[in-house]
Amino acid sequence: MNVDDIRRDFPILSQTIRGKPLIYLDSGASAQKPRAVIDAMVNAMETQYANVHRGLHWMSERTTDAYEATRDAAAKLMNAGDRAEIVFTRNSTEAMNLVAHSYGRGILKAGQAVVISAMEHHSNIVPWQMLRDAHGVELRVAPITDAGELDMAAFEALLEDGKVGLVSVTHMSNVLGTVTPAERIVQIAHAHGAKAMFDGSQAIVHRPIDVQALGCDFYAWTGHKLYGPTGIGVLWARRELLEAMPPFLGGGDMISSVTFEKSTWAQVPHKFEAGTPAILEGIGLKAAIDYVLGIGYEALAAHELALTDHALARLGAIEGLKIYGRAQDRGGVISFMLDKAHAHDVATLLDRQGIAVRAGNHCAEPLMRRLGVDSTARASFGMYTTMAEIDALADTLNRVREFFT
Amino acid sequence: MADTFDDLRDLYQEVILDRGRHPRHGQRLETFDATAKGDNPMCGDRVQVWVAFAPDSTIAETGFEARGCAISVASADLMAETVQGRSKADTAALFASFRDMVRTGVCPACDTAMEQLAPLSGVHEYPSRVKCATLPWHALIAALDGTKEASSE
Numbered sequence: 086m087n088v089d090d091i092r093r094d095f096p097i098l099s100q101t102i103r104g105k106p107l108i109y110l111d112s113g114a115s116a117q118k119p120r121a122v123i124d125a126m127v128n129a130m131e132t133q134y135a136n137v138h139r140g141l142h143w144m145s146e147r148t149t150d151a152y153e154a155t156r157d158a159a160a161k162l163m164n165a166g167d168r169a170e171i172v173f174t175r176n177s178t179e180a181m182n183l184v185a186h187s188y189g190r191g192i193l194k195a196g197q198a199v200v201i202s203a204m205e206h207h208s209n210i211v212p213w214q215m216l217r218d219a220h221g222v223e224l225r226v227a228p229i230t231d232a233g234e235l236d237m238a239a240f241e242a243l244l245e246d247g248k249v250g251l252v253s254v255t256h257m258s259n260v261l262g263t264v265t266p267a268e269r270i271v272q273i274a275h276a277h278g279a280k281a282m283f284d285g286s287q288a289i290v291h292r293p294i295d296v297q298a299l300g301c302d303f304y305a306w307t308g309h310k311l312y313g314p315t316g317i318g319v320l321w322a323r324r325e326l327l328e329a330m331p332p333f334l335g336g337g338d339m340i341s342s343v344t345f346e347k348s349t350w351a352q353v354p355h356k357f358e359a360g361t362p363a364i365l366e367g368i369g370l371k372a373a374i375d376y377v378l379g380i381g382y383e384a385l386a387a388h389e390l391a392l393t394d395h396a397l398a399r400l401g402a403i404e405g406l407k408i409y410g411r412a413q414d415r416g417g418v419i420s421f422m423l424d425k426a427h428a429h430d431v432a433t434l435l436d437r438q439g440i441a442v443r444a445g446n447h448c449a450e451p452l453m454r455r456l457g458v459d460s461t462a463r464a465s466f467g468m469y470t471t472m473a474e475i476d477a478l479a480d481t482l483n484r485v486r487e488f489f490t
Numbered sequence: 491m492a493d494t495f496d497d498l499r500d501l502y503q504e505v506i507l508d509r510g511r512h513p514r515h516g517q518r519l520e521t522f523d524a525t526a527k528g529d530n531p532m533c534g535d536r537v538q539v540w541v542a543f544a545p546d547s548t549i550a551e552t553g554f555e556a557r558g559c560a561i562s563v564a565s566a567d568l569m570a571e572t573v574q575g576r577s578k579a580d581t582a583a584l585f586a587s588f589r590d591m592v593r594t595g596v597c598p599a600c601d602t603a604m605e606q607l608a609p610l611s612g613v614h615e616y617p618s619r620v621k622c623a624t625l626p627w628h629a630l631i632a633a634l635d636g637t638k639e640a641s642s643e
């Protein structure tokens with residue numbers, strides 16, 4: 086994999102910010118888009134746009150085919166056994182809300198419990214709190230170790246009383262970079278009669294995901310972090326679960342027939358896809374998946390490992406810089422703080438040098454509390470990130486520290 | 491490389507760096523008449539303000555504890571200084587002018603009090619940082635109004 090070639094595929098990377106070349110180290114928040122994605126969306130609008138699943142005319146059929154091809158691409162990406170197991174949502178957040186609502190209220194019983202972890206994004210916390218408050222399901226939180234890994238013994242202990250119906254944890258932390266031992270988590274969940282779901286928002290960008298090998302029951306991710314458009318995400322779930330679950334939103338497309346007395350539901354996955362979907366975004370997402378698979382996860386993972394090792398070494402050598410999270414298995418997301426400067430000041434100074442990082446609580450307030458901080462700065466890498474960009478980050482951070490000393 | 495951040499000196503003037511590091515009023519008051527917290531959930535900034543009133547109910551003293559960036563701490567500190575001796579109405583009016591200044595970068599009717607706050611005018615170029623500068627003021631106004639919590643807009 087040649088990073089220079091990849092960079093040429095991302096038009097935005099030739100931008101300058103305040104006269105400086107853009108160094109985009111915020112791919113964990115949202116990734117940039119390759120030309121292929123942009124072209125696919127523009128092309129669809131210019132040549133074959135109509136609503137999907139409803140028209141009998143040529144345009145609609147074409148658009149439906151293009152949109153549905155994304156379902157096949159997503160199924161291939163995750164090695165789903167059945168394309169009907171791919172449900173399109175707006176993003177991961179909606180995917181997890183769908184499960185919390187339909188599986189949570191429809192299948193889980195009051196008195197059962199859901200287990201999450203101490204390093205979840207708010208989108209894998211709040212839907213379960215809403216379920217708890219509306220439906221009497223208990224919410225349990227598995228702790229993390231000081232290294233930022235899931236405490237597996239404590240996790241297993243939470244399932245011992247057999248009340249847990251569902252485990253929903255992140256596959257990769259957006260703050261610590263920790264990759265969780267997904268297969269082991271599934272084994273433990275299943276051994277205690279619980280289903281297992283992963284928030285794969287970060288993980289799928291960095292690792293090949295094989296839902297059949299993982300053996301999990303639900304897997305959620307979001308298109309915009311995988312170099313695709315905003316407004317489209319995926320929930321993969323086992324077909325028998327989707328069939329047993331009541332719908333989430335009601336409306337057009339998700340029904341089989343409607344009378345004022347009663348409606349019946351469409352087949353899965355359409356039962357969960359009410360209303361006109363994100364058609365163009367779906368078409369763009371297929372281009373993103375094809376692009377990623379064209380490069381191949383092996384190359385992506387190797388590039389990211391090299392970047393992460395280099396960044397940990399360079400940042401770790403900066404006096405007064407603390408890195409949060411020391412997981413053995415980790416991806417290209419690094420949270421840090423300088424002793425002399427607040428994360429926001431750091432982000433503003435970096436921004437002035439054209440370096441985009443994120444500062445704040447990263448939608449993970451409980452984790453921030455666990456780490457004993459209010460905010461951190463975070464650099465996160467994409468396939469287009471270079472070693473030179475990481476060097477620029479480290480060199481600039483040294484100067485930021487001087488500035489505030 | 492000393493000039494790397496030169497264009498940031500507008501935002502991080504010496505006063506701000508100094509006040510951010512060593513605030514003069516950065517402690518809770520032993521005895522106080524009002525207090526309130528300010529919280530900016532977007533970025534995790536937190537501040538608590540304590541106020542003691544003089545017999546004529548003007549502000550005798552203000553103290554604060556802040557967990558936040560240099561901008562928010564410096565803003566709290568400069569605020570504590572400028573509101574001393576002011577009535578509630580005066581303080582609210584000052585905040586209104588201050589807010590205009592940090593949003594626009596200019597202060598058309600700049601009196602001495604506003605001049606003291608002027609080092610913060612540089613934040614207008616950084617829209618995402620404006621709320622860092624206004625958070626302590628929101629907390630102060632909440633304290634004066636007798637509400638316990640404020641969040642910056």
Ligand SMILES: Cc1ncc(COP(=O)(O)O)c(C=O)c1O
Pocket residue numbers: 113114176177178179206208209255257258259284286287307448
């Ligand atoms: C781990 C994790 N989960 C969930 C999300 C939510 O993604 P989205 O906002 O696209 O739903 C994010 C990204 O913000 C994330 O990093």
